[in-house]
Amino acid sequence: MEIWLNNISIPVLPSEYQVQSSQNNQSETIIGIGEVSLKGKRNLMTVSFSSFFPLRRNSSYCRRGSILKPLQYVDAIERMKQTGTVKLVITGSPIRMDCTIESFEWGENDGTGDIFYSISFKEYRNVGASKSSVAQDGLGESAPPADGANQETARTVPKVSTQEYIVKKGDTLTSIAKRLTGSSNWKPIYTANRAVIGGNPNRIKVGQKLVIPGG
Structure with a gap:
């Protein structure tokens, strides 16, 4: 795409x-119908x-x-x-x-x-x-x-794959990115989940379901 x-x-x-x-x-309302x-x-x-x-x-x-x-x-x-x-x-x-x-x-x-x-x-x-x-x-x-x-x-054109991840205690976007994508770059994960995480990427909560691009 x-x-x-x-x-x-x-x-x-x-x-x-x-x-x-x-x-x-x-x-419209019709009489008899x-x-x-x-x-x-x-x-x-x-x-x-x-x-x-x-x-x-x-x-x-x-x-x-x-x-x-x-x-x-x-x-x-x-x-x-x-x-x-x-x-x-x-x-x-x-x-x-x-x-x-x-x-x-x-x-x-x-x-x-x-x-x-x-x-x-x-x-x-x-x-x-x-x-x-x-x-x-x-x-x-x-x-x-x-x-x-x-x-x-x-x-x-390559297809982009995704997977879902449930946030656990002690997780950060950086640690999640490194574990699931092999890179410490957390920004694609934040962009894909901004509606869930909110305006501060440092405030992720245990139990949140995140979409991991390229995972």
Whole structure:
């Protein structure tokens, strides 16, 4: 899987992404029949995920190739948010659409220079136009072809495996990472479980169930 915003590839994949799709249906009551459902049009789709921009590239969790500095990613996304629509592509999924950036929250919380962020998108419906333009920021690479256009490349993308782990007394994210992944780098585990752990990676609790990326 890869995630692209225009021609910028997200350097560290999130452990998951959320898609919300709803239908604008209505209910009416008809005498002699009762309540009936009238099918409406599809509402705009939303997509959201969380991850981090690393200060230094680490091959154990970063995409292949060079990466930008964290604040370069932040600046590029802020410009996308202000200037118009963004082409969002998640390879290996049906998500390939023009959208707007609805929210982008980011910050540094561990003193390493890595920037953690959460971002959400809403599908853009271009009414009355035959083509939609995609803003270019000039910092990234060529966006990937549509799924199926390059079968050889698609077959070479490795799958990321995960496992679950229950926190025990005396555990830290560093000790868990070293035991289960062979590396003391705890940040991918924290990113994948931030909703469970909370804002402080040093405060894990006995009994918490963690997802271990690459485990």
